Amino acid sequence: MRYGVVAEELASEVLADLSAEAQREALQLAELAHADPRAWPDVRDPGSIEEIREAFGARCWIQYMPHNGAIEVREIGWAG
Template identity: 70%
Template sequence: MRYGVVVEELAIEVMAQLPDDQARQEVMALVEVARLDPRAWPDVRDPGSVEEIREAFGRRCWIQFMPHAGAIEVRDIGWVGLTPC
């Protein structure tokens, strides 16, 4: 865990495949915004699920995460931009 963020293996793999450092910075900026106010983002859990799963969206990326007391667990990352501006 680093600064209240736990990153799952799938999300780490996606981070490694992003096109460059600027893309990784954009994703990490979104992670930080979600960490600061995790419940501001929509809850997307399946009906009947006990896990609180939320999604946060940036300009070219999104993350799926679970809020925990003072931290978030990043489960998945998506990137829609081919190359950052």
């Protein structure tokens, strides 16, 4: 992915299987999350020390973890 956005292996595999349009939307959403990572809801389990957030677009969503100026995308979903 782009600078400041890292994808876990599963998220990379999902992204590779999406159409070009879906990939663009998912990458744009990741860039929005990277620009302001704490603007999206924290969905971590109670007691978890990992900060996990979810961002939603028109037809996709991502689950990510903020890391010192970057985000790690853990999951990508597509409803289009």
